[in-house]
Amino acid sequence: MKTIYTTLLCCCLGMMSLMAQQDKITLVIHGGAGTIRKQDMTPEREAAYHAKMEEALKAGYTILRNGGTSMDAVVETIKILEDSPLFNAGKGAVFTSEGKNELDAALMDGKTLKAGAVAGITTVKNPITAARAVMEHTEHVMLIGQGAEQFAREQNLTIVEPTYFHTPERASQIERIKEKERQNHNNKDQGAIPQDLRDYKFGTVGCVALDQYGNLVAGTSTGGMTNKKYGRVGDTPIIGAGTYADNASCAVSATGHGEFFIRYVVAYDIAALVKYAGKSVSEAGEEVLMRKLVAADGEGGVIILDKHGNLAMPFNSEGMYRGYIKADGKAHTFIYQNE
Amino acid sequence: MKTIYTTLLCCCLGMMSLMAQQDKITLVIHGGAGTIRKQDMTPEREAAYHAKMEEALKAGYTILRNGGTSMDAVVETIKILEDSPLFNAGKGAVFTSEGKNELDAALMDGKTLKAGAVAGITTVKNPITAARAVMEHTEHVMLIGQGAEQFAREQNLTIVEPTYFHTPERASQIERIKEKERQNHNNKDQGAIPQDLRDYKFGTVGCVALDQYGNLVAGTSTGGMTNKKYGRVGDTPIIGAGTYADNASCAVSATGHGEFFIRYVVAYDIAALVKYAGKSVSEAGEEVLMRKLVAADGEGGVIILDKHGNLAMPFNSEGMYRGYIKADGKAHTFIYQNE
Numbered sequence: 001m002k003t004i005y006t007t008l009l010c011c012c013l014g015m016m017s018l019m020a021q022q023d024k025i026t027l028v029i030h031g032g033a034g035t036i037r038k039q040d041m042t043p044e045r046e047a048a049y050h051a052k053m054e055e056a057l058k059a060g061y062t063i064l065r066n067g068g069t070s071m072d073a074v075v076e077t078i079k080i081l082e083d084s085p086l087f088n089a090g091k092g093a094v095f096t097s098e099g100k101n102e103l104d105a106a107l108m109d110g111k112t113l114k115a116g117a118v119a120g121i122t123t124v125k126n127p128i129t130a131a132r133a134v135m136e137h138t139e140h141v142m143l144i145g146q147g148a149e150q151f152a153r154e155q156n157l158t159i160v161e162p163t164y165f166h167t168p169e170r171a172s173q174i175e176r177i178k179e180k181e182r183q184n185h186n187n188k189d190q191g192a193i194p195q196d197l198r199d200y201k202f203g204t205v206g207c208v209a210l211d212q213y214g215n216l217v218a219g220t221s222t223g224g225m226t227n228k229k230y231g232r233v234g235d236t237p238i239i240g241a242g243t244y245a246d247n248a249s250c251a252v253s254a255t256g257h258g259e260f261f262i263r264y265v266v267a268y269d270i271a272a273l274v275k276y277a278g279k280s281v282s283e284a285g286e287e288v289l290m291r292k293l294v295a296a297d298g299e300g301g302v303i304i305l306d307k308h309g310n311l312a313m314p315f316n317s318e319g320m321y322r323g324y325i326k327a328d329g330k331a332h333t334f335i336y337q338n339e
Numbered sequence: 340m341k342t343i344y345t346t347l348l349c350c351c352l353g354m355m356s357l358m359a360q361q362d363k364i365t366l367v368i369h370g371g372a373g374t375i376r377k378q379d380m381t382p383e384r385e386a387a388y389h390a391k392m393e394e395a396l397k398a399g400y401t402i403l404r405n406g407g408t409s410m411d412a413v414v415e416t417i418k419i420l421e422d423s424p425l426f427n428a429g430k431g432a433v434f435t436s437e438g439k440n441e442l443d444a445a446l447m448d449g450k451t452l453k454a455g456a457v458a459g460i461t462t463v464k465n466p467i468t469a470a471r472a473v474m475e476h477t478e479h480v481m482l483i484g485q486g487a488e489q490f491a492r493e494q495n496l497t498i499v500e501p502t503y504f505h506t507p508e509r510a511s512q513i514e515r516i517k518e519k520e521r522q523n524h525n526n527k528d529q530g531a532i533p534q535d536l537r538d539y540k541f542g543t544v545g546c547v548a549l550d551q552y553g554n555l556v557a558g559t560s561t562g563g564m565t566n567k568k569y570g571r572v573g574d575t576p577i578i579g580a581g582t583y584a585d586n587a588s589c590a591v592s593a594t595g596h597g598e599f600f601i602r603y604v605v606a607y608d609i610a611a612l613v614k615y616a617g618k619s620v621s622e623a624g625e626e627v628l629m630r631k632l633v634a635a636d637g638e639g640g641v642i643i644l645d646k647h648g649n650l651a652m653p654f655n656s657e658g659m660y661r662g663y664i665k666a667d668g669k670a671h672t673f674i675y676q677n678e
Binding site for chain 1: 447452453454458459477478479480481482483484485486487489490568569570571572573577578579580583597598601602603604607608611612615616635
């Protein structure tokens, strides 16, 4: 009799614990930070961003709500953002100086601290799936260039022609930048690239999620920096810079001027402030984004999530596409400051 | 009269301060960690390692002693190690699965937090000079593959044929590993690669230095992992993983099983423990190398140096080529544990 009571009690406690965890499921996304200003937007374009972010959030939420893992939720959410030409990742990636689209992505599992990353790939439809395959099917963390593409083919990931990633908007953007460069060169005027062409210079998409098992995952994917040269790689595929997750501290995905995010080891610095300095995710994000990076003139933002479901979305640029969804299933999406 | 006294006093204080700083000049190197055992060595080979490490230490020391910067000292010291076939970096780099030598390097300046890194390059004689050029002559931190090589050519760095990096020892090593793989495949015996072939699997060279101006620099260079595939990149060129420097905490260069060093953000984790948890460089190194990495089965070592000249050289493998030199100009070099 005592055994039955004990079993029932354990069952009840187990269910209560699971329900408590289910209450904490959370998914946060970003779609890039930068010079995103209301006066440069049309209502239609704004609505398109909100709609796509809501679609991505709800896809991830459905996975989490149905008992799926934060790993599956993050990957599926990022695939939606990669497939949308609105964001600088996957289809819609910016062009390199040579007229190519070179893509980077990374994924990290907060439970095992396993991670996968790819850089400089041009033929994998969803770079985040390549990062996942590196994590799950190799002993490695980072594969680059043609080697990474060969691996992706062997893994039977969806391969596309490099032209799949082209969009008229990005093609026009790089042409106008090149024209401006030529003018500057001819005039010996090293003037800045016009404001409207700087949009998305540092765009990226990312997602962090907490599942009902208490596990955190972070993922990030990008087309990199417009007009980049020489095989430049930013912070996205660098574990600790653009992407990091540890159940013991937090999950972080960054977007911004990647060089600063690498030099300031932004994602891991936030985790270290949580772990070693006892900061909340909000305080840690504030410290790194609004103090250290502002002092260094490093523009961008991050999304942060801890195992209790506490989240923060700090950024020091004019805007950041961002949003979150929690157990109630209501998607919250934002673009500008003070929203 | 008062002004003269004040000037003289300032002069004296300035000189005393400079002398105090000169007393602190320190340079530390490593030449890779791994299964390095006395019973596998000949006295001649041991002597060759000690001699080359001493040569490298003294070259760096001479620069520091003559008022040079830690940046120059680190780069020149690493060039000597890269040029030696004894170490897995530059000439003497291990072979990839495809029979190539793919090299990675990184450099970070603790004063400015500027950094440069290259990955997957095959034609630059001294990869550390490419890392420096990225840091000093671009807005970027990381360049990879053919783009990085094009940049190096444009910078007039010394370019060599890919075969320059070949050495008979490494060629024999990869041939024997390939043969073992074929045997394992035929026998369906997935036995491990023999002990003697695992030597240097994770070799790397690195240097950290403190100059009389109180500035720290860290640099690392590697041929990567023997038999690596798919454009695998390890921790060496990842700022925060294999290389990190900040005057406010410490300079770190790592060597070991790179994937673990990336996942554990080893170099920056040590700096974070110094900065946020008030640990000494010895305590921080001990915590990360002997506890966190041992628990994760991540083999390797690091060299660490702070702005006071405190240094640590912890490793959890059987040996690590390592050494240091301080203001007295005496080179100390070691290979095994408990030396």
